[in-house]
Amino acid sequence: MATALLLGTKLRLVFEAGMDDEGNPLYKAKxxxxxxxxxxxxxxxxxxxxxxxxxxxxxxxxxxxxxxxILA
Incomplete structure (x- = not known):
């Protein structure tokens, strides 16, 4: 039976950074x-x-x- 080993965790924040020329939102992430x-x-x-x-x-x-x- 296979098992899973959690190696690491990251937190990603996505921000709305404005609008492009067509009015679509621009996003940036950290x-x-x-x-x-x-x-x-x-x-x-x-x-x-x-x-x-x-x-x-x-x-x-x-x-x-x-x-x-994933370990066997």
């Missing part, structure tokens, strides 16, 4: 590495919003990216 693997969804959400207060752009999306190794 990724934070070395996030504690044990961090809960609520903790990551609170951290993302605390960081977004320091930014001029509007927070659009918060993503958690986990890296997992």
């Amino acid at each position: 990724t934070f590495s070395n996030v504690k693997k044990e961090a809960t969804v609520d903790q990551l959400y609170q951290a993302a919003h605390a960081i977004s207060v320091l930014c001029k752009d509007t927070l659009n999306k918060v993503e958690r990216n986990d890296s997992t190794e």
Whole structure:
């Protein structure tokens, strides 16, 4: 039976950075590495919003990216 080993977690914040010439939104992202693997969804959400207060752009999306190794 295969098992999964969580190697690392990253937090990615996507900001709305304005509009292009056609009126479509432009996005930019900032990724934070070395996030504690044990961090809960609520903790990551609170951290993302605390960081977004320091930014001029509007927070659009918060993503958690986990890296997992599958072992046989």
